[in-house]
Amino acid sequence: MSISVRDALGTFKKPAVISIIGLIGFIIGYVIDVTVFSDASPVQPINFSHRMHVSKNSIPCLHCHVYADKTPSAGVPGVSKCMGCHKVIATEHPEIQKLATYWEKREPIPWIKVHDVPDFVYFTHKRHVLAGLACQECHGPVENMDRVTRVSSLKMPWCVDCHTKKQVENGRDCWTCHK
Amino acid sequence: MGKMRDKLKQYLKPGYYEKYDYHWGMTIDLDRCTGCEACVVACQAENNLPIVGEKRFKERREIKWLRVERYWEGEYPNIKLRFIPMLCQHCDQAPCETPCPVAATYHNQDGLNTQIYNRCIGTRTCAVYCPYEVRYFNWFTYKWDEPLEQQLNPDVTVREKGVMEKCTFCIQRIRQAKDHAKDDGRRRVRDGEVTPACVQSCPTKAMVFGDLNDPNSRVSKMYKNPRGYKVLEELNTLPKIVYLKKADSDV
Amino acid sequence: MNKISRRDFLKFIGAGSIGAGAGLLYGKSTKKTVELLLPQVIPPEDYSPGIATWYNTICQQCGAGCGISVRTREGRAKKIEGNSNHPVNQGRLCAMGQAGLNALYNPDRIKSPLKRTGERGNNSFTEISWDEALTTLGSRLGNLKIQKHGDSVYLLTGGVRGHIDKLFATFMEAMGSDNYFHYDFTHPFALYEANRIIFGEEIIPYYDINNANYVLSFGADYLGTWISPVHYSLAYGHLRQGRGNQRGKCVQIEPRMSLTGANADEWITCLPGTEGLLAMGLAHVIMNDGGYTGSDQNEWMQAVTPYSPSVVSRQTGVEVRDITRLAHEFMKHQPGLAIGGGHTEGNTNAVASLTAINALNYLSGNLGKPGGIIFNPEPAFPNMSIKRQANYTQMLELITAMTNKGVDILLVHNTNPVFNLPPAAKFIEALHGVPLLVSLSSFMDETTALADLVLPTHTYLEAWGDDIPEPGVGFPIASISQPVVKPVYNTQSIGDIILALAHQIGGELPVALPWTQTEDYLKDSWKKIYQERTPVDATAGFDDFWKAALMSGVWGENKTRPLIKFDRLSNNQIQKIHVSQPSFAGDEKDYPFVLLPYLTQTFYDGRGANLPWLQELPDPMTSIVYSSWVELNPKTANRLGISEGDVLEVQSIAGTIRAPAFLYPAIRPDVIAMPIGQGHSHYGRYAQNRGVNPMTILAPEVDDTNGALAWSATRVRITKTEERIRIIKTDGVTRTLGRQILGNNSVHT
Known part of the structure; x- marks a missing residue:
């Protein structure tokens, strides 16, 4: 009586194939999730295009994000600011009409955050902007994006790398960024 | 090998810094302090200290970064009560810093004894090592009854279960003062520009806070006061809070 | 190649899809929950995100009138600090003031107008609209006015000052009622009366502790x-x-060590209620040792004759040599101050005692000079509030009117007589005679719980108002209170409610009160200050003046204290100075201890008990939190076999309460003390059903002179019960045990 390795394997064949297929499925699922449903590029309530505003119409960043060089938060423009132009510009556009609906109802637009740091992090736009950093260094080429996509990880190593490279004063002390 | 020895030597030095950038310190004049505890509430408001509830007080799990201790002296009718505010001393040779397995507490270049919440894994070793007993552990994630949470200071993290916490000398205020200094194109923060919440509130102006590297700062001058002493000095922790002992009446 | 069976194929498909599903879920779990970035619809002008905006306003937690700066971020109040422009507190603030945020964001605030549905006191209310509330009350008030029964409307408030006080007064006058009172348990009735006797005016002068060399405080x-x-x-x-190098000395004379006593250089006890006698004893020594050489020397000599040190020593329990020493020290270390308060104010001889203490200032020549008593100049606008304070006897008159059905509508605002009057006054019983009790309050306190109609008011951090601090600071100032945040709940400011009611009632009321918003009313009132008083910059218009006042939170004329001279007392006045022995309710044999209820820094008269920060703030003297206790001397405790935590029954002729014992080393063995503030039956989750209220066993003893409640004049007996609880406190060992915690020279015991 000979023992065939092949036969022995044969009893495990089916479960092995099933688990391999399951694993491949898992990987495909995960990849689909992070690419298609990526939180780096969420679908926004209004299909706002930075490309249209910045590249085509040459509006500087600070025109709308007025606080970026003044306060820790860059500030997202108030609905009134949008309406300041869009009362007359492109009023027929379906996306602008969405905006007009928010304005009429006096409701804020529920933008989904693309760039967010945890609550235990102290981050200030002001210091970075005043230090001469271009917005694109962290936010990527927003001026070419129709939908904003996060290009940086915003994770601590990413912050520290830059702080080290630029020799930021106390840039590696925990209490510079952790509150 | 030589390099290693140099490195070791450097670490054996108090605070292992050649020179501190700032050297934040505080004096508390016990002759002015009345024990009114305004500072305690100021600290609670500024630093998002939780409202722990009666049950937790019973279990002695209250969290007060700054507490006022009281000591009776003598017996009735010749009896006196003495107060002493007790908070993190930001020791230059802090016993709490050495045992932390994850370096969540360390000495930074400003001479501050830090506590990094997201790094802390809650071994509580530091609290055991601290002779001043000013480290507090979050045994629970505390909730604020709505809408009390609207008061929370956005500049300070709300801590959750499993994290050690303690006085930071109001790091958020130090950070803000440095920010203002940079706005004005100054390299240094001016004396008196940083006032921790407790110092700000003190109704008798018993507390003085400032940079010990600056010989002209108010705190440096108060440091030289002959009434000055450090609590548990004999442990060689080099605490950075100098208490000025209560004076006797010359009348 | 084997064929795949149908069964296997389905298995593979199943495995594949379960795997993909799990992959999707896992991917999702690694991401953060979606956070929204909500823009303002119209960005407000007064703040930028991430940057604090500070508003200056007035603290109204007690009557001191400190200025506060409130730090707000994104429209929410974050921290209260003292306003550094304000001369009263100069940027500093006490624990109670800082806990004001807990009042603003208190979860147990009344969130909308309420109407009683069940029996009174059953705590059954239904929410109604503001329209309904104001119409209901307005029409009831209007009917009374038409029937010329306006005088049956009574208004009882706490210590409201400034133009809101005037608004109340104008309203009540237009209603045809002169029944507008204040009731504040902490109001120093005896001090005002004693000052009227000596200084001729019902005032509190400026006590210049700053420059004094000797502060002799009687309680x-x-x-x-x-x-x-x-x-x-x-x-x-x-x-x-x-x-x-010049360090002033502080001496504190009181039967139970207060926080001030703990900080004094010398703490001396005398028998309860004999502080005035001791002051007369000191005056006797001063006169006999030639410390006073005024022209009215003989009259004074006569007045103090009965109070020789030996007599006073017997009456007060203070040794003769201490009496002479204190008198000599007081005269030698000028300028000095003699002040009285605390339990001295709670005795049946309080006015007489405080008058005697005032006399010490007169004899030492401290009146109208730095380091002594400085008289305040005319305030910017008259402060009528003190005249409206009703003391216990006047409250009894109100209660009688209530019982006799003379009160048709009782409006109660920011005062809690159910909690702060002894039950002997029978306030609750008298409410049966009142058809409509309206509460204008932010919280469901004990009085509000009995109301028929509840109109919730803004807290002081949401409302407009103004104030003249009382006592003044030596020069005229006035401060403004402005809203620092939008109203948290569906409440209205007391000023707006009164103005709305005036318009609702009609007749001459809208003529007297033409405004619809408190802010406009306030601005118009401040125009008078602007016109009558020299503004800092006379060329600036009113709007600039108003803006500057709002920014700084306080308006003041100058910073120097004019020294107003004080004339001699008349001989008649001097002859009247006389202190009698205090009397107590209850026989000494049956009730061996005098009960000293005291105000605490955390709860004051009980109003702070609903603020969680204050509940969690260790009592400064005992470190106890969240409860009530009975303080007694360790010797007394030892004699009675009592130890810490034993629940005691404290019994007076008026009632019995139970509270745990706490051995307090600095209290006379013949007295016991209890903090006021706990023992609320309502007032929100933090205060409710916690501890006891010592007020409930006070006998209705009153001051011989002015009829104010003598709240330290009740005798009690204590009985140990079987029960024992652990007192919740933060202190461990309260002795230094030789450790150098307090510095080298401290006494080790």
């Missing part, structure tokens, strides 16, 4: 709860270490 807890604690604390700090 006045000026670092804790007496009148203006933050201002006096600042002065105390200066007295101790602010003047180079």
Whole structure:
């Protein structure tokens, strides 16, 4: 009586194939999730295009994000600011009409955050902007994006790398960024 | 090998810094302090200290970064009560810093004894090592009854279960003062520009806070006061809070 | 190649899809929950995100009138600090003031107008609209007015001052009622009366502790709860270490050590209620040792004759040599101050005692000079509030009117007589005679719980108002209170409610009160200050003046204290100075201890008990939190076999309460003390059903002179019960045990 390795394997064949297929499925699922449903590029309530505003119409960043060089938060423009132009510009556009609906109802637009740091992090736009950093260094080429996509990880190593490279004063002390 | 020895030597030095950038310190004049505890509430408001509830007080799990201790002296009718505010001393040779397995507490270049919440894994070793007993552990994630949470200071993290916490000398205020200094194109923060919440509130102006590297700062001058002493000095922790002992009446 | 069976194929498909599903879920779990970035619809002008905006306004937690700066971020109040422009507190603030945020964001605030549905006191209310509330009340008031029964409307408030007080007064006058009273348990009735007797005016002068060399305090807890604690604390700090080598001395005379007693250089006890006698004893020594050489020397000599040190020593329990020494020290270390308060104010001889203490200032020549008593000049606008304070006897008159059905509508605002009057006054019983009790309050306190109609008011951080601090700071100032945040709930400011009611009622009321918003009313009232008083910059218009006042939170004329001279007392006045022995309710044999209820820094008269920060703030003297206790001397406790935590029954002729014992080393063995503030049956989750209210066993003893409640004049007996609880406190060992915690020279015991 000979023992065939092949036969022995044969009893495990089916479960092995099933688990391999399951694993491949898992990987495909995960990849689909992070690419298609990526939180780096969420679908926004209004299909706002930075490309249209910045590249085509040459509006500087600070025109709308007025606080970026003044306060820790860059500030997202108030609905009134949008309406300041869009009362007359492109009023027929379906996306602008969405905006007009928010304005009429006096409701804020529920933008989904693309760039967010945890609550235990102290981050200030002001210091970075005043230090001469271009917005694109962290936010990527927003001026070419129709939908904003996060290009940086915003994770601590990413912050520290830059702080080290630029020799930021106390840039590696925990209490510079952790509150 | 030589390099290693140099490195070791450097670490054996108090605070292992050649020179501190700032050297934040505080004096508390016990002759002015009345024990009114305004500072305690100021600290609670500024630093998002939780409202722990009666049950937790019973279990002695209250969290007060700054507490006022009281000591009776003598017996009735010749009896006196003495107060002493007790908070993190930001020791230059802090016993709490050495045992932390994850370096969540360390000495930074400003001479501050830090506590990094997201790094802390809650071994509580530091609290055991601290002779001043000013480290507090979050045994629970505390909730604020709505809408009390609207008061929370956005500049300070709300801590959750499993994290050690303690006085930071109001790091958020130090950070803000440095920010203002940079706005004005100054390299240094001016004396008196940083006032921790407790110092700000003190109704008798018993507390003085400032940079010990600056010989002209108010705190440096108060440091030289002959009434000055450090609590548990004999442990060689080099605490950075100098208490000025209560004076006797010359009348 | 084997064929795949149908069964296997389905298995593979199943495995594949379960795997993909799990992959999707896992991917999702690694991401953060979606956070929204909500823009303002119209960005407000007064703040930028991430940057704090500070508003200056007035603290109204007690009557001191400190200025506060409230730090707000994104429209929410974050922290209260003292306003550094304000001369009363100069940027500093006490624990109670800082806990004001807990009142603003209190989860147990009344969130909308309420109407009673069940029996009174059953706590069954239904929410109604503001329209309905104001119409209901307005029409009831209007009917009374038409029937010429306006005088049956009574208005009872706490210590409201400034133009809101005037608004109330105008309203009530237009209603045809002169029944507008204040009731504040902490109001120093005896001090005002004693000052009227000596200074001729019902005032509190400026006590210049700042420059004094000697502060002789008869029970006045000026670092804790007496009148203006933050201002006096600042002065105390200066007295101790602010003047180079010259360090002032503080002596505290009281039966139970207060916070001020703990900080004094010398703490002396005398028998309860004999502080005035001791003051007369000191005056006797001063007169006999030639310390006073005024022209009215003989009259004074006569007045003090019965109070020789030996007699006074017997009456007070203070040794003769201490009496002479104190008198000599007081005269030698000028300028000095003699002040009285605390339990001295709670005795049947309170007015007489405080008059005698005032006399010490007169004899030492401290009136109208730095380091002594400085008289305040005319305020910017008259402060009528003190005249409206109703003391216990006047409250009894109100209660009688209520019982006799003379009160048709009782409006109660910011005062809690159910909690702060002894039950002997029978306030609750008298409410049966009142058809409509309306509460204008932010919280469901004990009085509000009995109301028929509840109109929730803004807290002081949401409302407009103004104030003249009382006592003044030596020069005329006025401060403005402005809203620092939008209303948290569906409440209205008291000013707006009154104005709305005036318009609702009609007749001459809208003529007297033409405004619809408190802000406009306030601005118009301040125009008078602007016109009558020289503004800092006379060329600036009113709007600039108003803006500047709002920005700074306080308006003041100058910073120097004019010294107003004080004339001699008439001989008649001097002859009247006389202190009698105090009397107590209850026989000494049956009730061996005098009960000393005291105000605490955390709860004051009970109003702070609903603020969680204050509940969690260790009592400064005992470190106890969240409860009530009975303080007794360790010797007394030892004699009676009582130890800490034993629940005691404290019984007076008026009632019995139970509270755990706490051995307090600095209290006379013949008295016991209890903190006021706990024992609320309502008032929200933090205060409710916690501890006891010592007020409930007070006998209705009153002052011989002015009829104010003598709240320290009740005798009690204590009985140990079987029960024992652990007192919740933060202190462990309260002795240094030889450790060098307090510095080298401290006494080790």
